[in-house]
Amino acid sequence: MRSEKQIEQKLASEVKRRGGIAPKFVSPGFAGMPDRIILLPGGRMAFAELKAPGKKPRRLQLARHRMLRRLGFRVYVIDSMEQIGGVIDEIASDM
Numbered sequence: 001m002r003s004e005k006q007i008e009q010k011l012a013s014e015v016k017r018r019g020g021i022a023p024k025f026v027s028p029g030f031a032g033m034p035d036r037i038i039l040l041p042g043g044r045m046a047f048a049e050l051k052a053p054g055k056k057p058r059r060l061q062l063a064r065h066r067m068l069r070r071l072g073f074r075v076y077v078i079d080s081m082e083q084i085g086g087v088i089d090e091i092a093s094d095m
Contacts, residue, residue: 002053002080004051004052004055007053007079008036020041025037025047032061035050040088044091044094046091052079074094
């Protein structure tokens with residue numbers, strides 16, 4: 001079974017391979033924000049919450065996800081390597 005860290009590293013490397021970046025998102029004083037911002041060519045962006053397989057976001061994280069979605073941003077919860085390609089494809093084809 002893959003760890004959250006391994007899934008996060010795979011996401012960052014796959015985004016980079018496709019010409020984008022996925023910096024770690026640190027928000028001091030505003031807990032519960034997603035782990036990474038995915039920035040792809042063409043101004044496409046989304047947030048990604050990374051979890052170990054089968055793990056779910058905490059209540060505060062879910063509240064932050066809802067807030068970001070209300071503002072019009074995409075937020076993905078990724079808990080497997082297999083999700084990564086589809087998520088990036090969806091973000092890249094958005095807009």
